[in-house]
Amino acid sequence: MKIGLIGTGFFAEKHSSILSKISGVDVTAFLGSSIEKAEKEARKWSNAKGYIHVEEMLDQQKLDAVYICVPPMAHGAFENVLLERNIPFFVEKPLGVREEPYEIAKRVEELGLITSVGYQWRYRDTTQKIRSILQERKVGMALGYWMDTMPMVPWWRDVNKSGGQFVEQTTHIVDLLRYLCGEIKEVYAAFNRSMMHEKVSGSTVSDVGSVTLTLHNGIIATILNTCILPKSYKVGLELYTNQGVLEVSIDEARDVREGSIKRYSDELDPYVVENKIFLDAVRTGDPSSILSTYQDAVKTHQVTTATGHSAMTGKPVIMESI
Numbered sequence: 255m256k257i258g259l260i261g262t263g264f265f266a267e268k269h270s271s272i273l274s275k276i277s278g279v280d281v282t283a284f285l286g287s288s289i290e291k292a293e294k295e296a297r298k299w300s301n302a303k304g305y306i307h308v309e310e311m312l313d314q315q316k317l318d319a320v321y322i323c324v325p326p327m328a329h330g331a332f333e334n335v336l337l338e339r340n341i342p343f344f345v346e347k348p349l350g351v352r353e354e355p356y357e358i359a360k361r362v363e364e365l366g367l368i369t370s371v372g373y374q375w376r377y378r379d380t381t382q383k384i385r386s387i388l389q390e391r392k393v394g395m396a397l398g399y400w401m402d403t404m405p406m407v408p409w410w411r412d413v414n415k416s417g418g419q420f421v422e423q424t425t426h427i428v429d430l431l432r433y434l435c436g437e438i439k440e441v442y443a444a445f446n447r448s449m450m451h452e453k454v455s456g457s458t459v460s461d462v463g464s465v466t467l468t469l470h471n472g473i474i475a476t477i478l479n480t481c482i483l484p485k486s487y488k489v490g491l492e493l494y495t496n497q498g499v500l501e502v503s504i505d506e507a508r509d510v511r512e513g514s515i516k517r518y519s520d521e522l523d524p525y526v527v528e529n530k531i532f533l534d535a536v537r538t539g540d541p542s543s544i545l546s547t548y549q550d551a552v553k554t555h556q557v558t559t560a561t562g563h564s565a566m567t568g569k570p571v572i573m574e575s576i
């Protein structure tokens with residue numbers, strides 16, 4: 255299979271490295287914001303070329319699939335070109351910062367195009383374990399966290415480019431909540447720029463936030479996030495159930511019941527799993543094992559981007575059906 259990679263940063267490299275270990279897969283094209291960066295990545299593969307124009311890349315090479323690993327503000331144009339040419343794509347979260355994902359999701363659906371979104375928490379063994387335990391439990395409420403330090407890439411601290419922490423990072427926890435507990439009906443957010451704008455020049459993102467979500471099935475969730483910490487502290491989701499607490503954290507899952515705590519860890523690397531499942535879907539034409547399609551991920555986008563509106567107006571936002 256011939257694969258193209260759009261983006262030459264941290265996560266394009268992560269996918270490139272995973273793809274290099276999957277047999278029958280060849281990354282033959284890299285698209286960067288400069289030809290130097292694209293060619294530097296291309297040199298790591300025996301048969302790859304660097305590009306700066308996506309049309310030129312797709313005119314010159316017949317690619318089976320393309321990975322889009324660019325910052326949130328750079329989405330839209332790449333997806334649209336791939337849709338025009340009917341080329342399956344894997345796109346890193348978040349889907350964007352504006353409205354484009356809604357139109358893209360409609361076109362993906364109309365074309366029946368195979369897509370996958372980088373919500374790798376869904377592919378974790380631990381998440382699957384908690385999902386199976388939930389068959390026998392009733393969840394009352396959920397508490398989610400992304401209590402961390404600020405990533406120092408310049409686009410991340412600019413709210414117009416990243417969408418802010420809730421859209422860029424905490425999106426994983428919102429997506430996990432949807433996957434484990436159900437769809438969200440209403441969102442209310444309180445955000446503040448408490449100190450990072452004084453510490454880091456050009457920082458326009460909120461650095462503390464608390465979001466209350468009401469699900470259609472009545473479950474209530476609170477998801478907190480901050481990027482003021484000097485060191486990462488806590489990332490995960492706790493579910494409060496009729497038989498105790500279930501927790502998926504960044505490195506394990508726990509089933510905490512009266513008198514017992516069971517711990518589960520991941521056997522497989524979820525990034526490798528999501529890549530293999532996407533490539534198998536492209537190879538066979540059967541997308542049924544993909545756990546996060548573009549059409550599904552757009553619902554997470556709707557929730558995370560609604561928080562900005564809620565925080566600005568001080569009012570809850572009701573999710574329209576999409």
Ligand SMILES: NC(=O)c1ccc[n+]([C@@H]2O[C@H](COP(=O)([O-])OP(=O)(O)OC[C@H]3O[C@@H](n4cnc5c(N)ncnc54)[C@H](O)[C@@H]3O)[C@@H](O)[C@H]2O)c1
Pocket residue numbers: 260261262263264265266285286287288291323324325326328346347348372373374407422
């Ligand atoms: N799933 C995960 O766990 C996970 C982890 C890290 C990053 N990500 C996501 O991956 C995406 C990229 O993050 P990153 O860490 O690689 O960022 P990065 O800053 O390291 O790299 C971004 C790359 O995109 C390129 N780029 C920017 N605008 C472009 C454009 N218009 N055309 C072509 N290239 C362009 C930049 O030159 C850079 O090479 C983000 O959306 C991030 O949220 C996901």
